[in-house]
Amino acid sequence: MIDELYQEIILDHYRHPRGRGTLEEPKIHQEGANPLCGDEVIIELRIADGRIGDIRFSGRGCSISQASASMLVEAVQGKTLPEVHALIQKVYAMIRGESHPDPEEMGDLSALAGVRRFPVRVKCATLPWHTLEEALKTATASPSENLSDLSDSSESLK
Numbered sequence: 001m002i003d004e005l006y007q008e009i010i011l012d013h014y015r016h017p018r019g020r021g022t023l024e025e026p027k028i029h030q031e032g033a034n035p036l037c038g039d040e041v042i043i044e045l046r047i048a049d050g051r052i053g054d055i056r057f058s059g060r061g062c063s064i065s066q067a068s069a070s071m072l073v074e075a076v077q078g079k080t081l082p083e084v085h086a087l088i089q090k091v092y093a094m095i096r097g098e099s100h101p102d103p104e105e106m107g108d109l110s111a112l113a114g115v116r117r118f119p120v121r122v123k124c125a126t127l128p129w130h131t132l133e134e135a136l137k138t139a140t141a142s143p144s145e146n147l148s149d150l151s152d153s154s155e156s157l158k
């Protein structure tokens with residue numbers, strides 16, 4: 001029953017992706033790939049006042065990789081960077097089976113927990129999140145972005 005629900009959520013995001021598209025410049029552009037499955041995810045975003053402003057994804061691949069990207073876009077929009085880093089770690093722990101999702105807190109993302117039973121699909125589910133991590137590293141490395149408020153909290157999450 002739970003599995004059917006999870007599957008429904010994943011298929012819904014795959015068929016009706018949220019935030020699919022690209023952004024005008026200026027933007028952070030990051031590409032990620034999972035050669036094991038042939039998945040590609042491109043994330044484009046802008047950071048404004050220490051928060052994720054506009055964010056879009058594009059790419060192609062299996063339903064899990066694309067649904068995960070759609071869920072990511074929906075989940076991180078408007079969040080502060082420390083909140084996003086915390087969420088990324090929660091998603092990894094959930095997908096690896098190290099923690100059980102609280103559906104109230106995680107919303108549709110809870111559906112990704114079902115992937116833990118299919119180890120070969122774990123990389124599909126985490127691909128968009130790794131790509132977002134890389135994108136945020138690029139942002140942190142850029143002197144034009146003021147990310148000073150990130151330093152304290154990101155350390156404590158490790």
Ligand code: ZN
Pocket residue numbers: 034037038039061062063064065124
């Ligand atoms: Zn895949």
